[in-house]
Amino acid sequence: MHLLMKNLPHKTIERLSQYRRALLLCHAQGMTYIYSHEIAKIQHITPVQVRRDIMLIGYTGTLRKGYNVMELIELIGNIIDSEEGINVCVVGIGNLGRAITNYFSGKRTKLSIAAVFDVEPSKVGKKYHLIDCFHIDDIPRIIKERKIEIGIITVPGEDAPAIAEILVKAGIKGLLNYTPKPVNVPNKVYLEEYDMITSLEKVAFFVKTHH
Amino acid sequence: MHLLMKNLPHKTIERLSQYRRALLLCHAQGMTYIYSHEIAKIQHITPVQVRRDIMLIGYTGTLRKGYNVMELIELIGNIIDSEEGINVCVVGIGNLGRAITNYFSGKRTKLSIAAVFDVEPSKVGKKYHLIDCFHIDDIPRIIKERKIEIGIITVPGEDAPAIAEILVKAGIKGLLNYTPKPVNVPNKVYLEEYDMITSLEKVAFFVKTHH
DNA sequence: ATAACAATGTGAAATAATTAACATTTTTCT
DNA sequence: AGAAAAATGTTAATTATTTCACATTGTTAT
Ligand SMILES: NC(=O)c1ccc[n+]([C@@H]2O[C@H](COP(=O)([O-])OP(=O)(O)OC[C@H]3O[C@@H](n4cnc5c(N)ncnc54)[C@H](O)[C@@H]3O)[C@@H](O)[C@H]2O)c1
Ligand SMILES: NC(=O)c1ccc[n+]([C@@H]2O[C@H](COP(=O)([O-])OP(=O)(O)OC[C@H]3O[C@@H](n4cnc5c(N)ncnc54)[C@H](O)[C@@H]3O)[C@@H](O)[C@H]2O)c1
Numbered sequence: 487m488h489l490l491m492k493n494l495p496h497k498t499i500e501r502l503s504q505y506r507r508a509l510l511l512c513h514a515q516g517m518t519y520i521y522s523h524e525i526a527k528i529q530h531i532t533p534v535q536v537r538r539d540i541m542l543i544g545y546t547g548t549l550r551k552g553y554n555v556m557e558l559i560e561l562i563g564n565i566i567d568s569e570e571g572i573n574v575c576v577v578g579i580g581n582l583g584r585a586i587t588n589y590f591s592g593k594r595t596k597l598s599i600a601a602v603f604d605v606e607p608s609k610v611g612k613k614y615h616l617i618d619c620f621h622i623d624d625i626p627r628i629i630k631e632r633k634i635e636i637g638i639i640t641v642p643g644e645d646a647p648a649i650a651e652i653l654v655k656a657g658i659k660g661l662l663n664y665t666p667k668p669v670n671v672p673n674k675v676y677l678e679e680y681d682m683i684t685s686l687e688k689v690a691f692f693v694k695t696h697h
Numbered sequence: 698m699h700l701l702m703k704n705l706p707h708k709t710i711e712r713l714s715q716y717r718r719a720l721l722l723c724h725a726q727g728m729t730y731i732y733s734h735e736i737a738k739i740q741h742i743t744p745v746q747v748r749r750d751i752m753l754i755g756y757t758g759t760l761r762k763g764y765n766v767m768e769l770i771e772l773i774g775n776i777i778d779s780e781e782g783i784n785v786c787v788v789g790i791g792n793l794g795r796a797i798t799n800y801f802s803g804k805r806t807k808l809s810i811a812a813v814f815d816v817e818p819s820k821v822g823k824k825y826h827l828i829d830c831f832h833i834d835d836i837p838r839i840i841k842e843r844k845i846e847i848g849i850i851t852v853p854g855e856d857a858p859a860i861a862e863i864l865v866k867a868g869i870k871g872l873l874n875y876t877p878k879p880v881n882v883p884n885k886v887y888l889e890e891y892d893m894i895t896s897l898e899k900v901a902f903f904v905k906t907h908h
Numbered sequence: 909a910t911a912a913c914a915a916t917g918t919g920a921a922a923t924a925a926t927t928a929a930c931a932t933t934t935t936t937c938t
Numbered sequence: 939a940g941a942a943a944a945a946t947g948t949t950a951a952t953t954a955t956t957t958c959a960c961a962t963t964g965t966t967a968t
Contacts (some may be wrong), residue, residue: 496899497925503898507877521945528879530888533945534927541947550934550945566902574897581796586893588792597897636900660904662896666718668739676903677741678896682797685873685889686785686808687714688707689847691777692887693871708955732915744915745957752917761915761964 498539499566504529505536506562513555521552563596573600573634577649578641579609579619582664586638591615600632622649626656636660643667709750710777715740716747717773724766732763774807784811784845788860789852790820790830793875797849802826811843833860837867847871854878 494502508528512520522540523533540546540553545561547553574590576583579602590599592615602619604610610621620628628634637653639646643665650661650669660676663669671677705713719739723731733751734744751757751764756772758764785801787794790813801810803826813830815821821832831839839845848864850857854876861872861880871887874880882888 495925499899499902500895503895504879504892507892507894508879523945530879530881532927535925537946538926538948547946548934549932549947550936552945566898568901568905572901572904581792581799585792585796589893593894595894597894597901635904636897638897660900662900668715668719668741670741674907676900676907678900680891680896681715681718682800683718683804683806683808684711684714685891686847686849687777688710689871689873689887689889690779690783690808691710693783693846694779696885696887706955734915743957746955748916749918749956758916759964760917760962761966763915 494542494565498542501529501531501535501539502543502562502566505539506559506566509555509559509562513559517555519548519552520555520558522547524552567596571596571598572636573598573632574636574638575600575625575629575632575634576602576638576640577604577622577625577653578639578645579604579614580640580642583638583640584614586640586664587614587617591617597636600634601628603628622652625652629653629656629658634658636662639663639665639669641665705753705776709753712740712742712746712750713754713773713777716750717770717777720766720770720773724770728766730759730763731766731769733758735763778807782807782809783847784809784843785847785849786811786836786840786843786845787813787849787851788815788833788836788864789850789856790815790825791851791853794849794851795825797851797875798825798828802828808847811845812839814839833863836863840864840867840869845869847873850874850876850880852876 505525508525509520522536525536526533543561543565545553545558574597576587576599579587583602587599587602599617602614602617603622603625604619605622609619612619635658637658639649639661641649644667646663646665646667647669650663650671653661654671654675658675661669661671661678663677663679666681666683668679669677716736719736720731733747736747737744754772754776756764756769785808787798787810790798794813798810798813810828813825813828814833814836815830816833820830823830846869848869850860850872852860855878857874857876857878858880861874861882864872865882865886869886872880872882872889874888874890877892877894879890
């Protein structure tokens, strides 16, 4: 593993993921080289920031031609992906859980949803986009069997803390909580929380104040 | 409008929204006062940060008793809400669009979804959680009639830029793009973009590097 | 009454992230 | 060949955000 990786700013990691997505589209359109200002335009940021991020991962472009699209895609992959891939599970296969499962399935990537969980008897045993749905009591077993390292929580808010605890006990390494209820995890588990209401309220605030 | 509001850091706005949500739950449980360290615990941040945010909005608590829950809820409301409320629309009523519409409807808040749009003939004319679905050709008219100021984009990625343009032309003031495709808007429109893959890749990266 | 404690409020310091400035280099044009 | 243009790479400056450190002050215990 690169020494570089350790010290990459969080924001840079996010942007690398976004650059890669944009680059994949550019590659699909037949572009072989791209300038920092072109990437910047797509992502609504400055060219300097793009160059700095790319500098941080130790890649260097060609003066006057820019960056080799495919090389950059591969390097970003080396940085942010795990070689062997990482398995993910979704807990709570309601509206949001199904939308996410649907969204991910088919996307060829190093991240794949290896199981989904719910409590509803009518859902347990079914398949969602080819992925088995298990009862939450099976979380410990399935997580071990299927080497799942990351959990996405989409249960009703009030159940989120309990589910987080179950997942942590089962050995999960990272959690993505889409519930409005914050959950507690030990320090060794990486936690990311996102709530749409917060985003919307933020947009509303800036709409209100900037005009 | 407060002078204060103008200069609040973006991060503070996000946290205020989160504090309020947590405070509402505390209020519902009958708490009348709360300490900065209690809020901090819920949100996984430091008590100093909570106190600083609260300082920034000009509220002051009671020494030794902490903050009055209801007063704080109301003050945060004064800061981030619009008095009259803001109307929102969702464009693209697929899996994610429906999940979001479902999630928002019923939540009593100053933000309400006033219309949804799609292109599918089978969806146009129907109601989703009591909200009318119109054809995207009606965007300009409906946005004016219903005084919609914010748009949430949940169409397939490739259509997002075109939809953003239509919404901007129709006079939208803020956009929340849940598509993986970045869109362009003029400077006066506030834009927030969020992609789940990026979040998941970020979690995966830190899982990989921190262990 | 007084000391010990536990909370807030905040200037100052530290850290994180972005942006400016510019040296360098390749390409193109004359 | 030499000048002009346009791109990268990077140090330094700036700005944004978080954290430290501590003065202040109600509350509780002795
Ligand atoms: N729908 C959205 O767009 C949206 C947006 C932001 C946040 N959220 C949040 O995501 C969560 C799910 O939203 P939704 O709209 O999909 O709700 P939903 O009710 O459609 O789905 C919840 C699912 O969780 C299952 N469930 C309930 N208790 C469970 C438990 N203890 N263990 C496992 N599964 C359990 C239910 O059977 C159901 O399938 C909620 O917390 C919601 O606040 C949703
Ligand atoms: N499902 C998820 O969890 C998820 C997560 C992140 C991002 N996304 C993104 O959100 C978007 C929607 O995802 P989804 O799973 O709901 O897809 P979906 O196919 O279920 O829904 C898309 C909807 O948009 C409609 N549509 C198509 N073209 C349109 C146009 N020009 N104008 C208006 N409506 C149009 C379709 O009729 C459909 O109803 C996609 O861009 C996807 O990448 C989805």
